[in-house]
Amino acid sequence: MPDDLARHFLLNPGVTFLNHGSYGACPRPVMEAYRDWQERLEAQPVAFMDPAHLTERFSEVRIALGAEIGADPDDLVWVTNATAGLNIVARSLDLGPGDEVLTTDHEYSALTKTWAFVAGRAGAVIRPVRIPLPLTEEAFADALRKAITDRTKVLFLSHITSPTALVFPIAGIVAEARARGIVTIIDGAHAPGHIPLDVTALGADYYVGNCHKWLMAPKGTAFLHSRPAMQALLDPRVISHGWTEAGESPGPFGGSAFLDRFQFQGTRDPSAWLAVPAAIRFRNDHDWGAVSARCGALAQEIAAEFAGITGLPALAAPEVSAPQMIAMPIPDCDTEKLHRDLLSRYGIEIPVLRWAGRCFVRLSIQGYNRPEDGRTLLAAVRDLLDLR
Ligand SMILES: Cc1ncc(COP(=O)(O)O)c(C=O)c1O
Incomplete structure (x- = not known):
C-alpha cells in the first residue's frame, strides 16, 4: 500500500483505524x-x-x-x-x-x-x-x-x-x-x-x-x-x-x-x-480501482493470519465476502470489553460484534491503511484474548 494515501485523510494518526465501514472517511480535497x-x-x-x-x-x-x-x-x-x-x-x-x-x-x-x-x-x-x-x-x-x-x-x-x-x-x-x-x-x-x-x-x-x-x-x-x-x-x-x-x-x-x-x-x-x-x-485521480484491489488483497491476507491465530475458519469464501470488509470470527468473549480494550490499550478502532451467537471482529481496509495496521491488530487480539 503506498504510504502517501494516508496523508489525504483527516484521520487521527494516533489511531489504527480499521473501521471504514461504519461511517467512512472523507479525503481532504473532498x-x-x-x-x-x-x-x-x-x-x-x-x-x-x-x-x-x-x-x-x-x-x-x-x-x-x-x-x-x-x-x-x-x-x-x-x-x-x-x-x-x-x-x-x-x-x-x-x-x-x-x-x-x-x-x-x-x-x-x-x-x-x-x-x-x-x-x-x-x-x-x-x-x-x-x-x-x-x-x-x-x-x-x-x-x-x-x-x-x-x-x-x-x-x-x-x-x-x-x-x-x-x-x-x-x-x-x-x-x-x-x-x-x-x-x-x-x-x-x-x-x-x-x-x-x-x-x-x-x-x-x-x-x-x-x-x-x-x-x-x-x-x-x-x-x-x-x-x-x-x-x-x-x-x-x-x-x-x-x-x-x-x-x-x-x-x-x-x-x-x-x-x-x-x-x-x-x-x-x-x-x-x-x-x-x-x-x-x-477516486479517479488516485486510480481507486487499483487501490481497492490492493486493499482487498491486504484484507484477505490479514484475515488468513487472523484465522491462523484464532483457529477459527473464515465465515465466507473471498468471492462472497465484501472485498474491503471481512467479519473475522473470534472465540466467545465480552465484545464490548474487547472493543474498549482495543481502543484504549492499543489505539485500534474496529467493531467487535456478536451475531447469531457468534463473535466477530469486522475488519475494514481502505486506501489509508498499511500492512502494519494488520500486524498491530493481530498482536493486540492475541494479547487480549490470550491466544498463542
Ligand atoms: C447494511 C446497512 N444498512 C444501513 C446502514 C445505515 O447507514 P446510515 O447510518 O448511513 O443510515 C448501515 C450502516 O452501517 C449498514 O451497515
Missing part, C-alpha cells in the same frame, strides 16, 4: 469542496437556494453519481443516509394485516426496527429467513424462494451485510420476486464505491445506497433510486414547495414529480451532496 459549497451558500443564501440555480447543481450530482452506479440520473434523489432513505420506502408501502415482509437474519439492526415499526402499525408480519452458511448463490436464493407465500408483499435484502460483511447474490431472487409482483427493496449502504454496481441492470424497485461510506463523500450523502413506475408511490415524508396534489410532471420547479418532491424540502444544507462529484473525482 472536505475542501464540501466547505467551499457551504461558503458559497453563506455568501449568497437567496441566490444559492433559488431552485433555478439548485436544480442545475443537483442535476450535475445526479449525472456524476448515476454514471458511477448505473442509474438514470432522473431516477435518483438525495437522502441524508441509508436509514432515512429506507424509512421513506418502508413507510410509503400500503401494507395490510397478514401481509408478509420477507428478509434475512443478516440485516442492519436499525432497519430491522424500521420494519418492526411499519409492520406493527399495519398488522403485517416480518419473515426473517436464516441464510445457510457458508453462503452460496443457490442456497441463498433457495432459502428465500421457499419462504415466499401468496402473502409476501415485500422482499428486503442487504446488498452487503452489516454484521457479517457478505455480498449477497441478490440479482436472481430480485428478478424472481419482481416477476411475482413482490416489491423489491435493497439496502445498499455498503455497496457504492465498494463493489461494481449497476442499479438499473439489477432492477430492484427501490435501491438505497450511501455515498459517505465507500465512495468517501462527506457524511449526510445517500441516494434513493426508484424504478420510474414505482416513484409515484413514495411519500417523501416532508411535504414542501416541490409537492403537488396531482403529482404531475413537470413539477413546480420543472423537474419530474419525483425530483421536485424530493429535491426541495424546506431549508436544507445541500453542500455535502454537492461534494459527491468531488469524491468521485478524488
Whole structure:
C-alpha cells in the first residue's frame, strides 16, 4: 500500500483505524469542496437556494453519481443516509394485516426496527429467513424462494451485510420476486464505491445506497433510486414547495414529480451532496480501482493470519465476502470489553460484534491503511484474548 494515501485523510494518526465501514472517511480535497459549497451558500443564501440555480447543481450530482452506479440520473434523489432513505420506502408501502415482509437474519439492526415499526402499525408480519452458511448463490436464493407465500408483499435484502460483511447474490431472487409482483427493496449502504454496481441492470424497485461510506463523500450523502413506475408511490415524508396534489410532471420547479418532491424540502444544507462529484473525482485521480484491489488483497491476507491465530475458519469464501470488509470470527468473549480494550490499550478502532451467537471482529481496509495496521491488530487480539 503506498504510504502517501494516508496523508489525504483527516484521520487521527494516533489511531489504527480499521473501521471504514461504519461511517467512512472523507479525503481532504473532498472536505475542501464540501466547505467551499457551504461558503458559497453563506455568501449568497437567496441566490444559492433559488431552485433555478439548485436544480442545475443537483442535476450535475445526479449525472456524476448515476454514471458511477448505473442509474438514470432522473431516477435518483438525495437522502441524508441509508436509514432515512429506507424509512421513506418502508413507510410509503400500503401494507395490510397478514401481509408478509420477507428478509434475512443478516440485516442492519436499525432497519430491522424500521420494519418492526411499519409492520406493527399495519398488522403485517416480518419473515426473517436464516441464510445457510457458508453462503452460496443457490442456497441463498433457495432459502428465500421457499419462504415466499401468496402473502409476501415485500422482499428486503442487504446488498452487503452489516454484521457479517457478505455480498449477497441478490440479482436472481430480485428478478424472481419482481416477476411475482413482490416489491423489491435493497439496502445498499455498503455497496457504492465498494463493489461494481449497476442499479438499473439489477432492477430492484427501490435501491438505497450511501455515498459517505465507500465512495468517501462527506457524511449526510445517500441516494434513493426508484424504478420510474414505482416513484409515484413514495411519500417523501416532508411535504414542501416541490409537492403537488396531482403529482404531475413537470413539477413546480420543472423537474419530474419525483425530483421536485424530493429535491426541495424546506431549508436544507445541500453542500455535502454537492461534494459527491468531488469524491468521485478524488477516486479517479488516485486510480481507486487499483487501490481497492490492493486493499482487498491486504484484507484477505490479514484475515488468513487472523484465522491462523484464532483457529477459527473464515465465515465466507473471498468471492462472497465484501472485498474491503471481512467479519473475522473470534472465540466467545465480552465484545464490548474487547472493543474498549482495543481502543484504549492499543489505539485500534474496529467493531467487535456478536451475531447469531457468534463473535466477530469486522475488519475494514481502505486506501489509508498499511500492512502494519494488520500486524498491530493481530498482536493486540492475541494479547487480549490470550491466544498463542
Ligand atoms: C447494511 C446497512 N444498512 C444501513 C446502514 C445505515 O447507514 P446510515 O447510518 O448511513 O443510515 C448501515 C450502516 O452501517 C449498514 O451497515
